Amino acid sequence: MTVSLRSAPSRGRSLLRGIGPRSFAEAQWTAYLYLLPALLLFLAFVIYPMMQGAWISFLDWNGFSPPTWVGLDNYVEILRDGNLRAGFVRSVILILFYSLLPIALGLLITAILSSRPIRGASWFRGILFLPQVLPIVVVGIVWRWMYAPDGPINAGLTSIGLGGLATGWLGDFTLALPAVGMVGTWVSFGFVMVLLLTGAQAIPSDLYDAARVDGAGRVQEFFAITLPGLHNQLVVALIVTIITALRAFGLIYTMTSGGPGYETTVPAWNVYTTTFRYHQVGLGAALGITLAVLIFVIVFALGRLVERERR
């Protein structure tokens, strides 16, 4: 999903715009008619259940019998339960793979590719973007095969004499999470790279010419011109990929089911199992709300970053 970059500080003032007496007189009341269908749908099936979720998170409820009010107990439980807490730590590890690694690679490649137009650019773009459009369940199946004990990755390692490293990736207690993370890298990478390359091509080329006249090398050029010029693209890439990492569910469902042991149980997976397998609906709701708060905080912080740059 894409995310707005227009953000915080201007918000305070613009929230009040349209409430003053003058605009009230010339207000177009028909606007509400046009808004109505979207607003109704959104309130009924996003905002209302979200409020409900906040409410349920204070209850002890199995989904059937009458609930009891337990205050913050569910949130305390998230902090106390080693595995639920670890789920959030695993999310941070996934962020490394879904977000930071693709961005680092994307920047490296943007720096390597000279800024001249590439012949067949739209073909490359179309191919690199493919993992992003593939259904996540399909991605899971593809990589189950890649990681299989007799799959291409182990075969590749063996053929270059590294057979000792071959292993059952998704069944390995230490390697399963990074293995899933690498699939996240595979999915995010094309998106990030196309975003960065498109941004780099929009940087005026006379900036580079000027730098060369001043005797700047490729490396200096990159840090002085390319990197600052990609500021907005980097923030968008961070927001989108971090949200994707925090919400990782489809890959876990199709590749590991949270295993081996609890090694790949991430928050989104815990919401699902806590609610629908263990019938601890209140705890599941609290996990979902915690995840939402985490995402809001991250997006808000990154939004502030953009605003500061613009001033």
Next chain:
Amino acid sequence: MRASPREIAVNYTVLAILVVIVLYPMLGVLGLAFQSGVGRTGQLTFPPELTLDTLSRTWDEGRFDLALRSSAVVATSATVVTAVVSILAGYAFGVMRFPLSSALFYLILVGMIVPLESYVVPLYYEMRDLSLLDTWPGLVLALSASLLPFGVFWMRAQFKGTPKALIEAAQIDGANSWSVLRHVLLPLARPAIASLLVLTFLWAWNDFLLTLILVSSNELRTAQLQLGLFIGVRTSDTRALAAAALIVSIPVLLVYVVGQRSLIRGIFEGGVKE
């Protein structure tokens, strides 16, 4: 300044490596789908085997005819609903002045970042109370509600960018708000609407979590859900899984090939410009 031959060689080598990394896993699964036989091993052969046995066996066993039908109905309906309500709301936000417009717009923007996980549990009980659990309309409404924030955001940006003079000229000619939308704004918004349709369709088609939670009956399962459950049933039948993955991907790939330009434009302009 022209790129030196060495620079050009480096560029294409890097791109070629990336293309291999992206395509190899996909082409591998494509190859497996055309092999015959049951079992865990998934070795590619050269020259590749080309039989439709596994595909036809998987199509029947997995009831992918039903699953694809469900997905077609659900994704198309959700796309139409999302596009219509987004165009109407985007028109109000982009062109009209009314009390609370900014507050309402920011409320909808929240929907672009709020994770499904935070409300999917109560949504399940809400749908149960409305008797919409395990129905297509329930799934379509839930999908549309989750996708419309992007749609509203996107259409608002489009309508905001339309020259005011065009709208005012139509109003002077006596056009009411509906005919301004119908005859002035919509014709100009065609490319933007195309992007919205492609993106929404792909997101709706690829949804997994909502479907997993809201739908259970065999006949209503979408392709993603059927594929997800198929993994559990055919865990050790690598070729059948490959065939199933191929079947479920074909519609997405077709839409991607046809709508690639609109799609990529939508994603990158939507994200960076506003």
